[in-house]
Amino acid sequence: MAHATPPVFLVADIGGTNTRVALSDGENVLSGTIRRYRNAEHPGLEVVLKQYLAAEGDIVPRAACIAVAGPVRDGKGHLTNLDWDMDEAGLAKSIGAGHVAMLNDLQAQGYALDHVSDADMMLVRQGSDGPDGAPRLVVNLGTGFNASPVFVAPSGPFVATSESGHATMPVRTEQDMRLCGFVARQHGFAAIDDILSGRGLAHIYAFLSHEAGKNDTLTSAAIMEGCASRADPLAVETVAYFTRLTAMVMGNLALVQLPFGGIYMVGGLSSAIAPYMAEFGFDTAFRDKGRFADFMDDFSIYVLQDDYAALKGTAAYLHGLVAQQEQA
Incomplete structure (x- = not known):
């Protein structure tokens, strides 16, 4: 497919399973150029980009x-779930680009917030409207857990990196303590990522089964199916517990970052639990902060439902970066 006037930017979103690649005209991703590649079928990113x-x-x-x-x-x-190592200089030389920038995927989601349509922002909790330019927070629930704050500087948005998912899972109840002990015995450490993720959902199911004197296990997909159909009471209990722990x-994190501009949930599990948040007490658990309970009403929460948000974020970031370089 030849282009009479080639777009100047290449953008890519490398997930644990697939890589999406596209061309962009400045900060605008050209939807007709988006292609998807299965990572397992390629030895590294350079091969994917050249192809x-x-x-x-x-x-x-x-x-x-x-x-x-x-x-x-x-x-x-470094790709967490696959043995792919990448560096900006090597990629630039390989594909002939004048410059290559690399972001964490959650940073890319943060840079996308101003480039996603309102229709792709599902409001799941109404809070007070913050002032323009107020900090925001992006939270990923999917293969893993992470969170990154989004700040507005005079030069534009800045998304800080984070490895929040590898912090110790907090506890509120004796059951939470037992859950963390159960996960630690199995995996050596009870991180947030080990509980609030796809595999974490399976860990919670196994824990609740153990508490009931059984040893049943299910995949995260099967748990969500069992909850949706109400055919598996333990799956329902698992999703309810997962939802409250997420809240x-x-x-x-809201108290640490004060994201008065809103909290934006991304990742497959965010969309999966969204229909159950009201039923399973998300708001009550979110506000369970003692004398600061009313303060928690300041934070609106959205689920970001744009599959190409990371590509839009990389395009926006690169457009701003190149503009700054040209002005320097």
Whole structure:
């Protein structure tokens, strides 16, 4: 597919299973150029990007921005769930781009907030409207857990990196303590990521089964199906417990970051639990902060439902970065 006027930017979103690649005209992702690649079928990102550029008419992008589902530091990234190592300089040389920037995937979601339509923002908790430019918070519930604050600086938005999911899981009740002990015995440490994630949902199910004197296990997908159909009471109890724990942790993060501009939930599990938040007491658990309970009413919560948000975020970030470089 040749382009008469090639877009100047290449953007990519590398998840644990798939990589999405697209071209962008400045900060606008060109939807017709989005392609998806299965990571397991490729030895590394360079091969994916070269294959993509060849399919798009041997385009040489002016610059590129890559969102990585894993830690990024000093221009180097590592994919958490696959043995892919990447660095900005190597990728730039490989694809011929003048510049390559790399972000954590949650950072990319944060940079996308101003580029996602209102229709793709599902309000799940109404709070007080914060002033323009107020801090926001992006929370990922999916293969793992993480959270990143989004600040507005004179030069534009700034999304801080974080590894919040690897902090110790907080406890509020004796049952929470037993859950953490159960997970720690199985996995050595009870991190937030071990409980508020896809595998965490399975851990909670196994724990509740153990508490009932059984040893039943289910995948996260089967648990959500059992909850939706109400065919498995333990699945219903699991999703309810997961929902309340999510609210507790998000409430803690809200007090740390004060995101008066809103909290934005992303990831597959965010959309999965959204229909149950009211039924399973999310708001009560979120407000369970003692004398600060009323203060928690200041925070609105949304579920971001745009599948291409990370691509939009990388395009927006790269557009701003290149503009700053041109002005320097």
